[in-house]
Amino acid sequence: MDRLCVRGGQRLSGEVPVSGAKNAALPILFASLLTAEPLVVGNVPRLQDVATALRLLGQMGVSSRREGDEVTLEAAAVSSVDAPYDLVRTMRASVLVLGPLVARFGRARVSLPGGCAIGQRPVDQHIKGLQAMGAEIHIEHGYMVASAPRLKGARIVTDMVTVTGTENLMMAATLAEGETIIENAAREPEVVDLAQALIAMGARIRGAGTDRVVVEGVASLHGASHRVMPDRIEAGTFLCAAAATGGSITLTGAQPAGMDATLEKLREAGAAIDCGPDWIRLVMSGRPRALNLRTAPYPGLATDMQAQFMALNCIAQGAGVITETIFENRFMHALELQRLGADITIEGNTAVVRGVPALSGAAVMATDLRASAGLVVAGLVAEGETLVNRIYHLDRGYERMEAKLAALGARIERQPG
Numbered sequence: 001m002d003r004l005c006v007r008g009g010q011r012l013s014g015e016v017p018v019s020g021a022k023n024a025a026l027p028i029l030f031a032s033l034l035t036a037e038p039l040v041v042g043n044v045p046r047l048q049d050v051a052t053a054l055r056l057l058g059q060m061g062v063s064s065r066r067e068g069d070e071v072t073l074e075a076a077a078v079s080s081v082d083a084p085y086d087l088v089r090t091m092r093a094s095v096l097v098l099g100p101l102v103a104r105f106g107r108a109r110v111s112l113p114g115g116c117a118i119g120q121r122p123v124d125q126h127i128k129g130l131q132a133m134g135a136e137i138h139i140e141h142g143y144m145v146a147s148a149p150r151l152k153g154a155r156i157v158t159d160m161v162t163v164t165g166t167e168n169l170m171m172a173a174t175l176a177e178g179e180t181i182i183e184n185a186a187r188e189p190e191v192v193d194l195a196q197a198l199i200a201m202g203a204r205i206r207g208a209g210t211d212r213v214v215v216e217g218v219a220s221l222h223g224a225s226h227r228v229m230p231d232r233i234e235a236g237t238f239l240c241a242a243a244a245t246g247g248s249i250t251l252t253g254a255q256p257a258g259m260d261a262t263l264e265k266l267r268e269a270g271a272a273i274d275c276g277p278d279w280i281r282l283v284m285s286g287r288p289r290a291l292n293l294r295t296a297p298y299p300g301l302a303t304d305m306q307a308q309f310m311a312l313n314c315i316a317q318g319a320g321v322i323t324e325t326i327f328e329n330r331f332m333h334a335l336e337l338q339r340l341g342a343d344i345t346i347e348g349n350t351a352v353v354r355g356v357p358a359l360s361g362a363a364v365m366a367t368d369l370r371a372s373a374g375l376v377v378a379g380l381v382a383e384g385e386t387l388v389n390r391i392y393h394l395d396r397g398y399e400r401m402e403a404k405l406a407a408l409g410a411r412i413e414r415q416p417g
């Protein structure tokens, strides 16, 4: 297994391009199942999760072709409606095939994802919503087996805000008979990006980006082309890394709209930030100030930024309280950060981080994607060498992270294992 070797202490400086958003690209790739005509998706990042999505679609009979950052998919000859366990367990977003398959083909057999390193993450809301639209779903040998003649519009109130739940139901509703209303919908920019792709395919959706999404079902969708939005979590990760190292960087191809919570927190930490429509510049001098933060559904602070901010707090002046409200087990990185000398006390879903003047490099183990990102941020400021093991997690969601950081002056290299 590859690992990253980081020699900390370099201030990051320079310009870095932001890739397409993983969490927008994945649902949009799966939306190709909704039509027999070609869907052209631009700005698709080169990530392990994208490869997994294309593999799953390929197994179903969807053809895909990549040219540069553009992927063309065609689901004209779907031969299987199965999403097998070995793929779903490596990438939970695979459950996003459920809605499109039931809507277009009237059936699907999708593995339940099982447990996860950051929390339980059930998919009961996806099931409940599709059942409200008339699908019959039962669990058989670890699989959700779904059937429906044609889905019918329904009013669905989800028990909690769920991003992929909203996306699955929104996709299903595009081909249902009549109107579907999703209340308590996720407002994440990635949901809006998916809605825009679906609208380009002929779907009738309004309210995406609010907590009430209304979908008027149509008989069929058609081909379209859509460019994936920039990745706000990748952007936020680079900004945290620059802030931690007292650096000065410019992100290009970014979308600051949609990053308010992250940018506000970085300003509170002492960073000077300027933005244009598609760029963000951060300049940090001196040690960051410790932050109190609480993760929340959008527009609150993304749980996907929590580990990176925790790393920043580790070397900040003062103490900060971090409360994780989305996933019940998303502090695994704290124990690894302690190996670097961080002073962190955890009580339930709250972590108190007392900043220390310096971290010291050590071998650490990544447990999930964003935890890995947090460890890399910490490694960039730690004295000496930090070895981040199990970076297959990072490869799932960051495009060429070590190359991008190296271009900003970081001493970082991949060591094949």
Ligand code: EPU
Pocket: 022, 023, 026, 092, 093, 119, 120, 121, 122, 123, 124, 125, 126, 127, 160, 161, 162, 163, 164, 165, 302, 303, 304, 326, 327, 328, 369, 370, 397
């Ligand atoms: N939940 C349920 N039942 C459901 C669905 C969700 O109880 O049917 C709970 C979850 O257990 C969690 C909360 O609701 O406590 C919110 O989970 P959500 O469904 O919003 O998460 P997700 O859709 O599975 C997406 C991202 C995650 C990101 C979360 C929260 C994708 C592909 N994944 O997951 O991204 O952390 O939203 O913003 O969009 C990552 O990129 O590293 C990542 C984990």
